[in-house]
Amino acid sequence: MTPSQLSGEFEKLVRQAEAHCGRSLEVALVLWKPEAFPYPRNYAFCSNPRYGAEFGAWKGCCSICVAPKILQADTARVHGVLMHEIGHAVDFLCTPGHPNHGSERRADDIAQQIWGIPIKYDKDTVQSTCCGVHPRPAHLGL
Numbered sequence: 001m002t003p004s005q006l007s008g009e010f011e012k013l014v015r016q017a018e019a020h021c022g023r024s025l026e027v028a029l030v031l032w033k034p035e036a037f038p039y040p041r042n043y044a045f046c047s048n049p050r051y052g053a054e055f056g057a058w059k060g061c062c063s064i065c066v067a068p069k070i071l072q073a074d075t076a077r078v079h080g081v082l083m084h085e086i087g088h089a090v091d092f093l094c095t096p097g098h099p100n101h102g103s104e105r106r107a108d109d110i111a112q113q114i115w116g117i118p119i120k121y122d123k124d125t126v127q128s129t130c131c132g133v134h135p136r137p138a139h140l141g142l
């Protein structure tokens, strides 16, 4: 997938999340530096909107930073990762107080509410829309 195809997929998912939430979502996709993703299972993270500007977007915006290796991933992984991260962004932007506790499974629950499919964890413990286990295994952190 090229960077512009990735942006296209991201924009489509954000529009669907906005339609579900009934509001606009301040969220940006940032292709981030590979050093920020030290482990094989690390593909992306979502910044607290307070720190959006530190990740190449702007203050008040959730930056969804993705590893360059996501461009080599299959579509089910790309969608699983992006849906999970958009789940975090919706949680940050729309849950009052956005408690940290339980935020990983909450991100998956929000994604499932929006898209109607469970976020699975594949053989590499990376999010996927097609393959693996659901809910998120506890050893990955909840």
Ligand SMILES: [Zn+2]
Residues within 6 Å of the ligand: 084, 088, 103, 104, 107
């Ligand atoms: Zn997460």
